[in-house]
Amino acid sequence: MATPSPVVEIPVRQVKPTSRVVFTQGGKGGVGKTAFSTLLVEWYASKKVPLALIDMDSENKSRGSLAHFFPEARKANIQRARGLDDFVHVLDSGSPIIVADMGAGAGEVAHRWFNSMHEQARDNGVAFTAIGLVTPDPASVSSILTWGNFLRDRVEYMIVKNFISDPADFSCWENDGEAEAFRRVAQPKVISMEYRIPEIEHEAREHGLTLQAVAERKTDVPALKLTASVWRAQAYRRNLFAELERVKDLLLL
Amino acid sequence: MNEDFQRIIDEVPDDEPRSCLEPYRDVILRWRRQGRSYRRICKLLGDKFGLKVGRTALHEFVWRRSRPRKATPEPEVEQPTSLGEPEPMQPATPVPKLSAEERAAQIEFIRSLNQPTLEEQPKPGWDFDLDKPRTIQKL
Numbered sequence: 001m002a003t004p005s006p007v008v009e010i011p012v013r014q015v016k017p018t019s020r021v022v023f024t025q026g027g028k029g030g031v032g033k034t035a036f037s038t039l040l041v042e043w044y045a046s047k048k049v050p051l052a053l054i055d056m057d058s059e060n061k062s063r064g065s066l067a068h069f070f071p072e073a074r075k076a077n078i079q080r081a082r083g084l085d086d087f088v089h090v091l092d093s094g095s096p097i098i099v100a101d102m103g104a105g106a107g108e109v110a111h112r113w114f115n116s117m118h119e120q121a122r123d124n125g126v127a128f129t130a131i132g133l134v135t136p137d138p139a140s141v142s143s144i145l146t147w148g149n150f151l152r153d154r155v156e157y158m159i160v161k162n163f164i165s166d167p168a169d170f171s172c173w174e175n176d177g178e179a180e181a182f183r184r185v186a187q188p189k190v191i192s193m194e195y196r197i198p199e200i201e202h203e204a205r206e207h208g209l210t211l212q213a214v215a216e217r218k219t220d221v222p223a224l225k226l227t228a229s230v231w232r233a234q235a236y237r238r239n240l241f242a243e244l245e246r247v248k249d250l251l252l253l
Numbered sequence: 254m255n256e257d258f259q260r261i262i263d264e265v266p267d268d269e270p271r272s273c274l275e276p277y278r279d280v281i282l283r284w285r286r287q288g289r290s291y292r293r294i295c296k297l298l299g300d301k302f303g304l305k306v307g308r309t310a311l312h313e314f315v316w317r318r319s320r321p322r323k324a325t326p327e328p329e330v331e332q333p334t335s336l337g338e339p340e341p342m343q344p345a346t347p348v349p350k351l352s353a354e355e356r357a358a359q360i361e362f363i364r365s366l367n368q369p370t371l372e373e374q375p376k377p378g379w380d381f382d383l384d385k386p387r388t389i390q391k392l
Binding site for chain 2: 016018047049050092093094095096097203207220221222223224245248249252253
């Protein structure tokens with residue numbers, strides 16, 4: 001008989017936070033962290049929420065990083081000594097919401113930073129939302145569990161089931177015993193990001209274009225000017241925005 | 254500065270561009286942003302400027318120099334991820350610091366967006382079971 005996982009009490013939020021850091025969990029590469037972050041930023045923009053963007057993806061520098069799509073994103077370099085202090089710098093400038101896209105391999109630094117700084121951040125009204133992306137690849141589930149193991153109850157969790165194929169098999173996430181224990185204890189809110197056809201995904205990434213630019217026909221790229229592409233971009237945005245509305249308490253204050 | 258050094262600096266001419274494509278950089282990047290393929294751009298460079306260049310060289314040139322939304326290219330140095338001296342974060346744009354009132358107003362606005370939405374009443378559905386015996390009768 002399997003040993004039951006230790007139950008971590010999830011603290012009830014007594015006071016509304018005055019700031020929120022929303023970050024993608026680093027770790028497994030290629031699960032769609034930046035693709036999701038890009039749409040998340042578009043959702044915030046659609047609601048006119050003032051926010052700051054931090055691009056912590058040092059491995060994906062020139063193309064496909066958050067700063068490639070949003071030039072206003074600040075490139076930050078995760079380092080052992082300074083950890084995630086850039087969160088603090090940006091919060092200090094006044095942005096109540098930060099979206100940070102972590103690169104692969106950020107785990108150890110984030111771990112140290114949370115151990116050292118989390119209480120201080122919490123006492124200053126900062127809440128954290130950790131976003132984990134699940135794909136049919138079992139490694140994506142392992143990555144989420146690894147991050148959950150050290151973040152524990154210090155963050156709120158959002159899981160995005162990223163349909164990188166159609167259909168997509170999420171049995172690793174849905175049937176794995178440890179994933180089930182994580183869901184029971186951490187109570188993540190789960191949303192879906194529907195399958196995007198590669199012609200749009202790849203072309204937009206190649207040219208640093210957001211889906212908003214495609215949806216609003218602000219591009220000269222032939223494949224993305226097609227009405228079918230425009231309608232698809234509009235549909236992708238609408239469908240994901242509807243999902244984000246369901247979990248907006250993890251994204252706002 | 255030592256006058257000899259200054260004279261030497263003045264005498265040494267600027268280096269030539271490392272790539273013969275450098276003079277055409279803006280044109281090439283613009284063509285790429287317009288969605289033209291590398292093959293097509295190679296042909297255009299030949300037709301318009303008499304320049305012969307291979308697709309691989311062109312791809313390498315574009316990859317190294319395309320910074321579609323930045324005014325100045327980033328240095329191509331590998332950033333250390335765990336060791337070395339801490340570097341200050343490099344903001345793409347200066348961050349204006351908000352006043353306490355501005356920040357309070359932003360927080361209030363963001364909280365106003367976080368109100369629970371009213372659950373939509375489900376619309377009456379209609380299912381048609383193909384296997385069910387029909388009871389439609391002629392009036």
